[in-house]
Amino acid sequence: MNELFDDFKSIVVNNTPLIDVRAPVEFKKGSFLHAANLPIMNDEERHDIGICYKNNGNAKALELGHQLVRGDIKEKRVQAWLDFMDSNPDALLYCFRGGQRSKIAQSWMQEKGRKIVRLKGGYKAFRGYLLNELEHFNQQFKPIILGGRTGSGKTIELKKMQNAIDLEGLANHRGSSFGQKITPQTSQINFENNLAYRLIQKREEGLKTLVFEDEGKHIGTVFMPDSFIPVMSKAPLVILETPIDKRIEITLDEYVVKAQEVYESAGFTDAFKVWQESIENAMYRIKKRLGNQKYSEVCMLFKNALEEQKRNSSFDGYKEWVAYLLQNYYDPMYDYQIQKRSKQVVFKGSAEEIKEYIERVI
Template sequence: MLNSSESNDFKSLVLNKTPLIDVRAPIEFKKGSFPYSVNLPLITDEERHLIGIKYKNFGNEEAVMLGHKFVSGEVKEKRIKAWLDFKKDNPNAMLYCFRGGQRSKIVQEWISEYIPEIIRLKGGYKAFRNYLMNEIDNSPKYFNPLILGGHTGSGKTILLKKIENSIDFEGLVNHRGSSFGKKITGQPSQIDFENSLAYELIQKVNKGFMNLLFEDEGKYIGSINIPKNLAEYLSQGSMLVLETSFEERISITFDEYILNAQKDYKKEFEEDYFVFWINDMQTAMKRIEKRLGSMRYKVLNELFIEALNFQNKKGSLEKYKNWIAYLLKEYYDPMYEYQLEKNKKKILLKGSSSVILDYLQTLKLP
């Protein structure tokens, strides 16, 4: 049974976290896709390239004929099976191509020979992407921004995860937002970040939150930048400053930079993990040499090497706490104090995690 059902109810896609079948070629998917989407392409990258040449030289009809030649017989059966299997596991799944044109229509027709209906996105990827970007630009109309500040290691991310009306930029960009913030798995594309951010904003706003809490960040987090309009709006937000003891900050940073990082590297690189981790840490230290100054950089390096040797000899990570204490005191703290002094944001409150949580409970929530 053939159908051509389309939907442009993009808001419901976001709120329902609707699974999506992206039938674009893998190269297109990698440049940017949507949360809850899976790439089950109609044509491969190479096929797309050859069809494009055919289209340029001989027009649409010849290009379509070549596409049908590529996707026929067992190849066609295999691709249809992949779409049907996903639809079986995700009954409310929809599909899309770039503009909601030929590719998604062909897939829709082929699938409809086996099941009653699958809906495709009207306007495809381009229309949905435009909707999400507009929602980011318009989101400042719907909430009051609160900005969570605090020294490195104070546990801002830990606190954010306890609060429903928060948006964790660092989680979305897969980066800790510092010189040592790089993670093994790498960052998403700028487009993927923006799409995920739009989902978060739409979902939070729909819940009726009058206030949204964000960690205090620069314009860039690693290689990802916060959309301009939103960044400017957040720069006007009032601050809550999280205060944590120096000892606790050492412990939190130790868990993040050393303990958990080494575990992650071990999962990824197995027996070679230590070499890769050391190399990345020394590269990160080199990045801050100029700001730190040659003498303090030398001390920091020596403390790190001392900790490495102690780990190799005793199997203990304890010495890294000396390295972290020096890094916090000599690098992060002076930089934070300078930034706080320059900061024009109004400070509403300074206090511990429990003090800030209590304050947030007093704000009007839905």
């Protein structure tokens, strides 16, 4: 049995589970949605076999591989694949190029009476397919950009739209100076792969107009694909207008209430202190743009809010701090950027008005 599969579109559309038998170091650089890293070799074994291959050729490297992965080690790794197949009977198998590692894994599973199909061309071929989808983005979709000041609720509204793609969510970043999260950002490769997944799925739903939040070339440490930048920079821009009191409420919930909950659930010994330090570090990063006086003022407001929360467990003290940040840091910066792109703006309105406008034009 040596079955191969190369209908990559069906993998994306069906969210097919995948077994990635590459070494952990390879998996960390980039993988696919719904893929589990169940390696046939660990990093050290892969390193040793690679040296052997370079010095002595394929036959000797293959021989060393079988020496390193045998007995209990082999049984445990095969059992991990079988356990995954028990929960995901439609799973497919791949290594880097669809060569020896996945072929050996396939044969070992067959010895246990379990058939599994492997990807033709492996990771490299599937990755190439996804990159090609990104490259032809402008030929398949018409983008609309959703803008608005910080705290206007853009992400909240995007999540309500069937034809929207949340780029910040894919990047695992909140897109601001306070946008860092506890969990690391998605790698560049994973960001591209996950974005391609979303595009393919939206296309198969019959959607041709997609809504994206207003982003720059970078979202934290990841950057937009080259094919996106010229298209997005000229796309029509709709501006979500939200009253300042609502913006304060949304920002307070994100930066303070939910953020503290995340730090607590992460199991830090002093979660409140760790969260406090993360905010103080974020404020220090914007010190130069704020200037010394405003930096001192915003730090004092934050200190007062901390003390109030400690005294009576209230978040109300943070409202003044959030308002100061919005009006003295975020708003001037955003308004300046929007002024430079005024020709792109095609509509401004409330959340409901934005929804009605987009429904009319798609």
